[in-house]
Amino acid sequence: MLRLAIQKSGRLSEDSLNLIRECGISFLAASNKLKTEATNFPLEILYLRDDDIPGYVQDGVADLGIVGQNVLVEAGFPELEVEGLGFSKCRLSLAVPRAAAYDSIQDLQGVSIATSYPQILGDYLREKGVEAHLHTISGSVEIAPSIGLAEAICDIVSSGSTLLGNGLREVETVFRSEAVLIANQNLNAEKKELLEQLQFRMQAVRRARR
Ligand code: PRT
Ligand code: ZN
Numbered sequence: 001m002l003r004l005a006i007q008k009s010g011r012l013s014e015d016s017l018n019l020i021r022e023c024g025i026s027f028l029a030a031s032n033k034l035k036t037e038a039t040n041f042p043l044e045i046l047y048l049r050d051d052d053i054p055g056y057v058q059d060g061v062a063d064l065g066i067v068g069q070n071v072l073v074e075a076g077f078p079e080l081e082v083e084g085l086g087f088s089k090c091r092l093s094l095a096v097p098r099a100a101a102y103d104s105i106q107d108l109q110g111v112s113i114a115t116s117y118p119q120i121l122g123d124y125l126r127e128k129g130v131e132a133h134l135h136t137i138s139g140s141v142e143i144a145p146s147i148g149l150a151e152a153i154c155d156i157v158s159s160g161s162t163l164l165g166n167g168l169r170e171v172e173t174v175f176r177s178e179a180v181l182i183a184n185q186n187l188n189a190e191k192k193e194l195l196e197q198l199q200f201r202m203q204a205v206r207r208a209r210r
Contacts, residue, residue, distance in 0.1 A: 001042045002194045005062035008047035012179055015087040016066045020045070023201035042194060053182070054080060060184045063191055064198075070156060070177040074119050080182040083199065086206060090158045092117055092175040095168040097145050100152075102171050108132050108152060114144035115154035117175075124174045142166040 006016040020027075020043075027038045027045060035046045046062055053065040054075035066085065070092055072078060094113070096102050105128045112133040115121050125132055135150050142162055144150040154174060157163060163170055181202065183195055 001044055002064060002191055002198070003044045003046060003062045005046045005048050005053045005056050005065040007050045007053070007067070010050060012050060012066060012068065012088050015085075015179065019066075019085065019087075019202060019205060022205045023198065025201075041198075043198075051075070057182050057184050060186065063184050063187055064195065065182045066179055067182060068177050069180050070117065070120070070175060072180060072182060073175070074117050076119065077182075080185065082181045082183045082195075083202075085179040085181055085202070088177075088179040090156050090177050091173050092120060092154060092177065093157045093163075093170045094121075094152060094154045094172040094174060095142075095157075095163050095170045096152045098167050098169045100169075102169070105130055105172055111152055112150040113152045113154055114141050114150035116141060117154060120175050121154045142168060 007013045025038045025041045025043060027036045033047070035044055037044050048056065050067055050071050053062070053067040054072050054077045056062040057065040057080055058077050068088055069081070070090070072081060094108070101107070108125070108130050110131065112135060113121065114135045114137055116136065116138055118134050118136045121134060135144070137144065141153050141155040143166060144153050145168065146166065153168065157170060160170060181199070187195060
């Protein structure tokens with residue numbers, strides 16, 4: 001039996017469940033439970049916070065997971081990625097107050113930046129030769145400049161309306177993300193075979209959607 005971890009409730013949940021259903025896998029809806037078993041495929045589904053999914057898969061508590069690449073890479077386990085799933089596309093971007101002068105990334109030298117992604121942002125800035133002060137906060141990053149916590153932010157953007165609504169301007173794309181299927185790297189032969197069957201069905205679903 002394969003154990004697949006998906007987000008319990010959030011932006012990834014519905015698309016993750018729909019993908020599994022479209023693979024022809026049936027299970028009872030269980031929004032308030034922690035796990036469900038499929039009725040016609042050897043699969044158990046665990047419902048977790050998205051941030052916990054990479055660690056559970058790395059440790060083998062779950063065999064597979066569906067999570068945003070942003071969360072996977074921030075957690076430090078990019079090697080767990082098996083394939084992109086094409087939904088929950090977004091980007092991690094740097095933004096500054098609309099009126100702030102900004103010509104290039106060098107303008108962030110010595111600046112304080114609020115983010116929930118210190119690893120990804122830290123790597124990006126190092127690569128660009130920029131030394132900034134990172135403030136790690138877990139939410140409401142967009143309000144940091146207006147309350148004086150930071151001069152810039154780095155956060156997830158999709159339509160851009162949240163940045164706009166907070167008087168911010170997107171200036172650099174740090175990372176592009178989508179939902180990905182991840183797998184533990186030490187699956188036994190039986191589980192590997194089941195993973196292949198599941199991937200085959202997922203790829204067929206994606207082809208049919210196009
Ligand atoms: O409770 P749990 O920890 O499981 O969930 P969460 O609150 O940490 O995550 P959730 O459900 O908000 O997002 C899950 C994943 O969806 C993220 O890790 C991304 O991979 C992906 N995703 C796609 C997004 C967005 N689009 C998105 N727009 N995650 C967050 N946002 C937020 C963003 O942080 C900002 O506040 O939406 C706002 C911006 O949206 P726009 O459209 O105004 O630009
Ligand atoms: Zn989360």
